[in-house]
Amino acid sequence: MEKPAALAELVRVKARRDTVDLDYLRAARAAAENASQREIARILALSQPAVNKILARAKGIADLRPTFHGATPFEIAQRYSGGFIDRAQVIDELARWPYLPKPKADDFDDVWEPGEGTWYDVEEALQQGLIDGEIYEAAQSRRHVLKQ
Structure with missing residues (x-):
């Protein structure tokens, strides 16, 4: 794979990872509205403190704007x-x-x-x-x- 194609692929994969991370944080925040951190931890096979950290990160994430595929x-x-x-x-x-x-x-x-x-x-x-x-x-x- 030539260098420009490899760099373009790197940008694409990073954008995909960053977008999926935003979706994950939003989903965790939504789940916390109806489930305890312990329940979320059990479902995700994480510790409750790890879920707490995820939810802390999720607080700063804006919701998607209606009719748009992003918050920005x-x-x-x-x-x-x-x-x-x-x-x-x-x-x-x-x-x-x-x-x-x-x-x-x-x-x-x-x-x-x-x-x-x-x-x-x-x-x-x-x-x-x-x-x-x-x-x-x-x-x-x-x-x-x-x-x-």
């Missing part, structure tokens, strides 16, 4: 890269996402943190190889059409 545009791109959604779906969802406005720079300096839910998520997904330039351009073009 970046997660949508991860799902595409991992093979969970197709090209048309990722373009549609990145175009329809209700992006937060770019934060204003501080009065004292030009530093700003983009945060999740801004177009920066899509730029980051492009930089990390989760989507390609054609997807980026198609989502951006469709987004501008939808704004009109």
Whole structure:
């Protein structure tokens, strides 16, 4: 396997792993609404302290947005890269996402943190190889059409 193909495969598998991890944490959190940590530990063949750690991690995970395959545009791109959604779906969802406005720079300096839910998520997904330039351009073009 040549190096570029191996690197592309590595990005794809990492996106799949990260997406499955998010799904696992969300499922554990949902299960904890109706089952004790001991019950969950028994089902998963884990210790109760291990389940407690999983649930602690799950607290910080946002739920999927209705009509979207992710809690953020970046997660949508991860799902595409991992093979969970197709090209048309990722373009549609990145175009329809209700992006937060770019934060204003501080009065004292030009530093700003983009945060999740801004177009920066899509730029980051492009930089990390989760989507390609054609997807980026198609989502951006469709987004501008939808704004009109």
